[in-house]
Amino acid sequence: MHEALRVLELGAVEAAPALLGWTLLAHSHDGVTGGIIVESEAYRQDDPASHSWRGRSARNNSLFEEAGTIYIYRSYGLHAMLNFSAGPPGRGEGILIRALEPTTGFKEMERRRGTDGPLFLAKGPARLTQALGITLGQDGTHLRNGRLELVPPPKPLPAATVLATPRIGISKAAQIPWRFIVAGSPYVSGPKRLNAPRA
DNA sequence: CGTAAGATGAAG
């Protein structure tokens, strides 16, 4: 787990692409669920699209805690989004984990999500948290408590398979290419698209 | 205070 913290301490823009290929595991009394991270986004305080843009508040406080602090936020009144704080404390940087290629605990993830097949278990930030049983109650906790675990890949992903693209679902500064995906992965979220290199 | 706008998903 120390290895994950070292990556997160680098800052959001550096760590978001570096986390592709890592396995995210969620431990609970219902077993272990998780998969390989195939999509992430970086947010910084000097970024109009970031929740930390207007400064620290009760809601976004976790983003300003030390790297590895878990920031969970309710989207559209009903969905939970999973982020890891990054960079030095007080900087308000975070990484949104947007999609996984499921590898572990299929049965439990399908139970939590309903009858969806593997392709849709964790394709998108809200589906991901639902499949892993992640709730707002975990906001402000830290990777060190072991409830969530980041396992490094056996070998780093080849650089050519990591693509930077515009971010999704935001209206401000969406053009900043801080969304990172594994090229060609069918588990990446978003409208049907060719995962071809683009700007 | 009132209210509009979200880092979305379902349907597929």
Add this chain to the structure above:
DNA sequence: TTCATCTTACGG
């Protein structure tokens, strides 16, 4: 394309 659903931040 619409709708569900609700907290937060901002305008008055």
